[in-house]
Amino acid sequence: FDCYHMKYFELLFTTGRCGAMRIMMADQGQEWKEIVVDFADWMKGDLKATCVFGQLPKLEDGGFALYQSNAILRHLGRNHDAYGKDGKEAALIDMMCDGVEDLRLKYVKMIYQEYDTGKDVYIKDLPNHLDKFEAVMAKNKTGFLVGDKPSFADYSLFEVLLNHLVLCSSCLDTFPSLKSFVEKMSARPKIKTFLDSEAYKKLPINGNGKQ
Amino acid sequence: VSLTLTYFPVRGRAEVIRVMLKDQGAEFDEKVITMEMWKESTLKASCVSNPLFGQLPIFEDGDLTLYQTNAIRRHLARKLGLYGKDQREAALIDMMDEAIQDLLNKYVKLMFEKDDSGKEGYLKALPTDLKPFEKTLSGDKGSFLVGDKISLADYALVILLIHHQVLSPPCLHAFPSLQSYLKRLCARPNLHAYFHSDDFKNRPIIPGKRT
Numbered sequence: 001f002d003c004y005h006m007k008y009f010e011l012l013f014t015t016g017r018c019g020a021m022r023i024m025m026a027d028q029g030q031e032w033k034e035i036v037v038d039f040a041d042w043m044k045g046d047l048k049a050t051c052v053f054g055q056l057p058k059l060e061d062g063g064f065a066l067y068q069s070n071a072i073l074r075h076l077g078r079n080h081d082a083y084g085k086d087g088k089e090a091a092l093i094d095m096m097c098d099g100v101e102d103l104r105l106k107y108v109k110m111i112y113q114e115y116d117t118g119k120d121v122y123i124k125d126l127p128n129h130l131d132k133f134e135a136v137m138a139k140n141k142t143g144f145l146v147g148d149k150p151s152f153a154d155y156s157l158f159e160v161l162l163n164h165l166v167l168c169s170s171c172l173d174t175f176p177s178l179k180s181f182v183e184k185m186s187a188r189p190k191i192k193t194f195l196d197s198e199a200y201k202k203l204p205i206n207g208n209g210k211q
Numbered sequence: 212v213s214l215t216l217t218y219f220p221v222r223g224r225a226e227v228i229r230v231m232l233k234d235q236g237a238e239f240d241e242k243v244i245t246m247e248m249w250k251e252s253t254l255k256a257s258c259v260s261n262p263l264f265g266q267l268p269i270f271e272d273g274d275l276t277l278y279q280t281n282a283i284r285r286h287l288a289r290k291l292g293l294y295g296k297d298q299r300e301a302a303l304i305d306m307m308d309e310a311i312q313d314l315l316n317k318y319v320k321l322m323f324e325k326d327d328s329g330k331e332g333y334l335k336a337l338p339t340d341l342k343p344f345e346k347t348l349s350g351d352k353g354s355f356l357v358g359d360k361i362s363l364a365d366y367a368l369v370i371l372l373i374h375h376q377v378l379s380p381p382c383l384h385a386f387p388s389l390q391s392y393l394k395r396l397c398a399r400p401n402l403h404a405y406f407h408s409d410d411f412k413n414r415p416i417i418p419g420k421r422t
Contacts, residue, residue: 052306052310052343052346052347053310053313053343054339054343064299064302066302066303066306067306068305068306068309068310069309070305070309071302071303071305071306071308071309072302074301074302074305075298075301075302075305078298078301078302079298087286087289087290088275090285090286090289091275091277091282091283091285091286091289092277092282094279094281094282094285094286095277095278095279095282097282098279098280098281098282099279
């Protein structure tokens with residue numbers, strides 16, 4: 001493959017479900033082409049009908065179409081040697097990514113369903129979820145969740161932490177390993193370039209504008 | 212090398228692990244944790260403080276201890292050759308599995324609701340969720356969701372379909388390919404024996420409540 005194509009909404013489910021994969025591809029020096037789907041076009045139904053589960057994102061890798069954001073992340077993980085060095089690391093990476101996904105689901109629920117009423121409670125409860133990742137990061141000592149190089153779980157965690165820092169800029173203050181992780185990931189040259197880009201900065205995190 | 216599954220005495224999230232191991236003829240031990248034991252919190256606390264997310268199931272494979280049902284499932288799938296024949300099939304299996312998990316999460320949410328008020332709406336929406344799987348399994352391809360061998364995703368779908376038939380016996384009437392798929396998979400000798408066993412039949416789907 002030389003270049004991936006991605007289809008995504010412009011305004012709905014924007015960075016949220018695509019963020020981690022973009023950061024990963026950027027960091028891995030993998031070029032990709034983004035096709036932004038206008039919501040009005042989406043509602044016409046033609047493209048939706050061609051999507052296996054009627055959803056985006058879609059990744060086209062050569063002639064091969066893949067849906068489901070976590071399936072895409074894993075596929076990229078396999079392609080870019082970001083799935084651990086052996087079966088044991090792979091299992092631990094899966095475990096971490098599933099844990100991140102649980103946190104992302106809670107975040108998305110708050111953002112879309114309970115932002116005004118639930119934001120403060122969510123922020124207050126957040127340390128109870130972040131402490132697990134802090135413990136793993138601190139124990140591993142490499143600056144990554146598993147092993148000594150970034151896996152797709154790291155990109156997923158990084159992206160979710162970036163979004164949480166927008167929600168509450170002090171949320172990592174009591175988690176030194178996570179804070180350092182975010183700083184180090186952000187400073188990786190290709191990630192820094194991507195995060196500084198107009199392409200990244202212009203996309204809202206969430207489709208309803210809340211963050 | 213010994214395999215041990217630790218879980219509550221219900222089918223719940225762990226059943227798909229049992230089904231996979233039983234079908235593959237892989238021996239494993241089970242440690243049963245009752246709700247009373249769980250609430251005593253020493254085990255829960257150790258789940259929280261050492262590995263991670265304060266939840267069951269726990270799976271031990273020799274000296275590797277895993278949490279998160281889907282990480283456990285993927286580990287076993289890699290170990291037992293249930294993850295497709297190449298990376299492309301692995302990615303498609305992940306895609307199918309993510310969609311199955313989406314439906315499973317809806318099902319679990321319904322099961323834990325306080326009353327039956329959501330059931331009608333759920334059953335009305337169900338055909339939309341089942342259609343992509345029906346489509347995948349129809350036509351000349353159809354033995355398994357991906358490729359020509361049973362995978363991670365098939366085990367998840369089989370048990371989900373079985374439990375949906377308990378919820379609503381006619382739910383597959385409009386889906387001939389799903390019906391024949393279910394029949395075929397349940398006729399596999401080890402699965403047939405397991406699904407007819409007291410072990411399976413006497414284990415409630417979820418703790419205490421209605422099926």
